[in-house]
Amino acid sequence: MTPLTREFFARSVHAVAPELIGCLLLVDGVGGRIVEVEAYDGEDPASHGFAGLTERNRSMFGPPGHAYVYRSYGIHWCLNLVCGGEDEAEAALVRALEPTDGLGRMRRRRGLEDERLLCSGPGRLCQALEVTGEHDGLALDTPPFTLLPAEGPLQVARGQRVGITRAAELPWRYGLSGSRFLSRVLRPV
């Protein structure tokens, strides 16, 4: 299976984000299927790119097909996949995975057994996959990343975003219909 290419990400985040559902995301062989993402573009007041280039968000303005990893609330790491053109500041926030590979390592890193809680949330999945600031700016088509296309027909649902106050009403959260690994129930809009 050929990995997702830079060309795949060099489109509008609104086209890319729903197609990420069902893709296999591994870091050093640990991870699972993407079941939830959120789209952020440069026009979005909730986006880190909205106010322009800063030290933290520089990867968001970089080439597509790379990772943008930032620290949230001073504690957690969050993984975004950079989309769009070179200076467009578009990215898809990976919010939840269905764990499939390396369950043992994920449980050890997370310090709990419950499969449902290993990767359901942006900070949680970064801890389970050991994604940190070291991964910021790395290409997604080379190690330690593995990113393979979704297989078979999938039902992708769209809903309201969560965890933010500004422009939360934008329906730019995508999830795999019926998945029990979503970080929250998808409220359709």
Place this chain on the structure above:
DNA sequence: CACAGGATATACT
């Protein structure tokens, strides 16, 4: 359910 935890950015004085 409330809230601490604490990096980064912005909006004030």
Place this chain on the structure above:
DNA sequence: GTATATCCTGTGA
């Protein structure tokens, strides 16, 4: 400089 908000999670009421 201080204050406030943020793409969140674990813990304890």
